[in-house]
Amino acid sequence: MDKQRRKFLKIAGASVVAGIGAPVLVKLSSSPALASSDGGHAPVAAGHAPMPDAHGGGHVEEAPEGVRLGMVIDMRKIADTPALLDKAISACVNAHNVPQFPDKKNEIKWIWKAPFENVFTDKSASHTSKRVADTQFVALCNHCDDPPCVRACPTQATFKLAKNGIVAMDFHRCIGCRFCMAACPYGARSFNWQDPRPYIKKYNKEFPSRMRGVVEKCNFCGERLALGQEPACVEACKGTGAILFGDLNDAGSEVRAVLDKEFTIQRKPTLGTKPSVFYIV
Amino acid sequence: MYNKGTIIPGLIFFVLFVTFPVWFQGLKAGDMPKPELPPGGEKQCVMPADYMRANHMQLLNEWRDNVLRDGNREILEINGKKYPKGLQMACMECHSRKEKFCDSCHTYAAVDPYCWDCHLTPNEVASKEATH
Numbered sequence: 001m002d003k004q005r006r007k008f009l010k011i012a013g014a015s016v017v018a019g020i021g022a023p024v025l026v027k028l029s030s031s032p033a034l035a036s037s038d039g040g041h042a043p044v045a046a047g048h049a050p051m052p053d054a055h056g057g058g059h060v061e062e063a064p065e066g067v068r069l070g071m072v073i074d075m076r077k078i079a080d081t082p083a084l085l086d087k088a089i090s091a092c093v094n095a096h097n098v099p100q101f102p103d104k105k106n107e108i109k110w111i112w113k114a115p116f117e118n119v120f121t122d123k124s125a126s127h128t129s130k131r132v133a134d135t136q137f138v139a140l141c142n143h144c145d146d147p148p149c150v151r152a153c154p155t156q157a158t159f160k161l162a163k164n165g166i167v168a169m170d171f172h173r174c175i176g177c178r179f180c181m182a183a184c185p186y187g188a189r190s191f192n193w194q195d196p197r198p199y200i201k202k203y204n205k206e207f208p209s210r211m212r213g214v215v216e217k218c219n220f221c222g223e224r225l226a227l228g229q230e231p232a233c234v235e236a237c238k239g240t241g242a243i244l245f246g247d248l249n250d251a252g253s254e255v256r257a258v259l260d261k262e263f264t265i266q267r268k269p270t271l272g273t274k275p276s277v278f279y280i281v
Numbered sequence: 282m283y284n285k286g287t288i289i290p291g292l293i294f295f296v297l298f299v300t301f302p303v304w305f306q307g308l309k310a311g312d313m314p315k316p317e318l319p320p321g322g323e324k325q326c327v328m329p330a331d332y333m334r335a336n337h338m339q340l341l342n343e344w345r346d347n348v349l350r351d352g353n354r355e356i357l358e359i360n361g362k363k364y365p366k367g368l369q370m371a372c373m374e375c376h377s378r379k380e381k382f383c384d385s386c387h388t389y390a391a392v393d394p395y396c397w398d399c400h401l402t403p404n405e406v407a408s409k410e411a412t413h
Contacts, residue, residue, distance in 0.1 A: 163352050166352070170345075170349040200409065203405065203406045209401060210399055222352065222354075
């Protein structure tokens, strides 16, 4: 009896050592290989295997490949003609059957107005110029290059379209968990707490409405782009240059020309989401 | 057998009760639904009628995934007629009366697809266009 117990304890002890030791051995033997394939970098990119170039280094370079649609908003022009903003917002509302709930807490926001300090929360708002203080800024989904909402979504109802960088939504799949709303640092997502249909003023028959319990946001007018049109808000400001739209990765595009010339800021760049919407303040 | 007098009538009653939905209508399944053909007189669809009858739901799911997931909103062209992939944009253009087309079979088959929770029927669209 005693002998058997001793034997059992020995085997158990050996198994514990082997169980703890094996993963360590595996890790030790695999990490040099990983480091060498990474070109000498420390194996920090292990968790980010799909995009090692974009995430590998300490400082963040934006992914240069492929189409990445973005926007430049010239707040100087909107400050001169605030009506432009109302035009842009109502164009979006009409294009996407966005409900207008009377109660602010139910508000559905695709593109909306907010004061400077609410849009650029990480910028100092003390002693801002009069123009900035008096102007209603415009905010919308930033279509981030590294969107936190996409990572948060448990059903992949929101995802990044590889072909143009739009952070899109499939309303069919949304289960209304609102993780994306918690994840989005820009407040660009809204939840339908009640049936939106009675609050839609006028229907656009080319676009669906949403149902109760679904999150929605700006889609960069994916449906209009497919028809060769510009996004509704861009079209509403056409000719003024207040909102420009184009491929950020195309050196010859209109947005790039403006970005090269003007000093622009993004919302909360320190979070590393790499927003695609730029502002000239 | 004990209690024969209670068990056998009880069983008969039970079987009759359970099969009530079958024999109540005289073993008929009711009148077959006759979905309304397009009021505009269109004869052509994106696929043959037989295929559409059996598989329209798969086709709609495919279109949905094409358009939303893959960003492939390519407009189909069949015999010169253009069909943008979409329930509201393609189907409802010809089958403009959902209440007489979609609903006729769906009600008969007791299926309740949730398309219309979000997608707008031409009737619904008209209700909000007139006011403006």
